[in-house]
Amino acid sequence: MKKHLLRVTLLSLALCLLATTTALSSETAIPAKKQTVLGKYITAKEAYEMFQNAPENTKILDVRTFCEYVFVGHAPMAVNIPLMFLEPGLNESKKLIMPPNQNFITDIEKRFKKDDTILVMCRSGARSAACINKIASAGFTNVYNIIDGFEGDKDENGKRTVNGWINSGAPWTYDLEPELVYSPK
Incomplete structure (x- = not known):
């Protein structure tokens, strides 16, 4: 016994x-670059399922540049508020010139309430993590990082085909809804 x-x-x-x-x-x-101070993570597939289950209570925020949102495509319900802007040319390190959106937090506060459930997306999950850290410092608490972003992670050939919104079966579009497109006004 x-x-x-x-x-x-x-x-x-x-x-x-x-x-x-x-x-x-x-x-x-x-990955460390996709981690946030809030520690809330979701895949693109899970994010779309969450949105479908409660569309009135689930907000999707796309923090990519306006050009990415318009020309690469976007989730049809995603609000675009860029974390950074894209300027023409390259800097001395041969990298894109991407100055921060100085009004980012103000734009977020105009659009969302501090207790909204916000699912944040960028290209692949790193910029959205940086964005969430800024949003959290402004008092937002229920913010998730869509860790595979809109385009997803790279495959063995360097193409973004592994996961992400566009590879998950979730809807996406090039069509623009004026109330969702970023406007600096």
């Missing part, structure tokens, strides 16, 4: 350890 109880106890401990290890590994599976 004691051996049986000991076996059951050891088996229970092993299962608890396995569950804890699995939970920790799934948290650390998110």
Whole structure:
């Protein structure tokens, strides 16, 4: 009887350890550049499902540049408020010139309430993480990073075909709705 109880106890401990290890590994599976201070993460597929289940209570924010939103496509319900703007040319390091949107938090506060459920998307999940950290510092608490973004992560050939909104089966469009498109006014 004691051996049986000991076996059951050891088996229970092993299962608890396995569950804890699995939970920790799934948290650390998110790359550092996609992690946020709020620690709320969702895939594009899950984000669309969440939106479908409660469209009136779920907001989708696209923080890519206006050009990305317009020419690459976007989720049809996504509000575009760019975290950064794209300027013509390259800087001395041969990188894109992308100055920050100085009115980003003001624009967010005009559009959303602090307790709204906001799902934030960029191209692949890194800019949206930086955006969420800014939003959280302004008092927003229920903000999720769509960790695979609109275009998704790169495959072995460097193409963004692995996941993301456009590869998840969620709807996307090039059509523009004036109330969703960023306007600096």
